[in-house]
Amino acid sequence: MELAGDRQLEGWCREHGLPLAALLYGDDGYQIQRQRDKLIKMAVTAFPDFNLYTADGRRKVDMARAVDSAVSTPFMAESRAVVLDDLDLTQQSAEEMDRLWRLLQEPPESTALIITVRTVPLDLKKKSGWGSKLRQLCDKIGLVCSFPKPSQGDVARLVLSQAAKLGASMDREAAALLAEYCGGDTVRALNETEKLAAYRGRETITQDTVKLLVEPVTEARAFDLTDKILRRDREGAMAVVEDLLFQRESPVSILFILSMGFADLYRAAVAKRAGIPTAQAQKELGYFGGSAFRYQRALENQRRFSLDTLGAVVTLLAEEDVHLKETGVDAVTELETVITRIFMVLDREGKR
DSSP states (O other), rough: OOHHHHHHHHHHHHHOOSOEEEEEEEOHHHHHHHHHHHHHHHHHHOHHHHHHHETTTTSSHHHHHHHHHHHOOOSSSSOEEEEEEEEOOGOHHHHHHHHHHHHHHHHHHEEEEEEEOOSSSOSSSSTTTTHHHHHHHHHHHEEEEEEEEHHHHHHHHHHHHHHHHOOOOOOOHHHHHHHTTTTTHHHHHHHHHHHHHHTTTTSBHHHHHHHHHHOOHHHHHHHHHHHHHHOOOOOHHHHHHHHHHHHHOHHHHHHHHHHHHHHHHHHHHHHHHHHHHHHHHHHHOOOOGHHHHHHHHHHHHHHOOOOHHHHHHHHHHHHHHHHHHOOOOHHHHHHHHHHHHHHHHHHHHTTT
């Protein structure tokens, strides 16, 4: 049975017990690892040295050994577990996958085969591909559960909980910034929380602490560029551009994320002026999961500008995107020029 999220998975296990096979995949690495460990605990009730076999799926897996372990009789226990952790199908050979297919087609009753996919996305577009076949076979004898990327609000709440467990104090603004800096990566956010807690000791973790110790993902830096433009901070905006270029981010990708930020503002402004409720607008415009925070931020910022001004910036960015792709101009110079032109558009509104 195909499920989504930890609640459905835990509900299935309460009703049906230990699955013969479980495929856990998606963008929430923290929940995937957490649910993997829960399934292992269900399957391995004694002598883990004998009843648990784990293979690192990020490299070529010795499926012969995995199969041998799966068909072995549990040692003084009712069940055992074989874990193919973070399985990268692109690293596996056809011969090894054939062994896995046969195991899934004739699964031993006393073994739980637990497969996780976190780092390399599972390709489910090709119906005849290995990803689709793996999902189909696991679904037939057990369960398949997807874990979508968590919202930044979810990550921030988890960070606050983790800080409390570590005996550290963290304000909500710092937790929100950390979630943003980690790009919704829960595992990284929790690791960074431990680092921040160790650094601050009994003192409160603030936004300044996060800025000092945590390196933001490129997307967060690009959104920081949008924020600095909205605050009319020319010097700060250009400093962000320099940082992104130093990190070898291409001018085209910076322009794309900048365009995305202003498109969010324009959509939020149109929906707000049309009187569409926030929840309905988010749903109809496709701001789900980890992208929901973008709409919330845009909704807060759009009120500072007219619809005409936001529309003019979106049009400017769209035209520049075409210009960059169709001509051989210096992309860095063009990026700096278009940012200057955006400031000019925003300044015209400020003078009205």
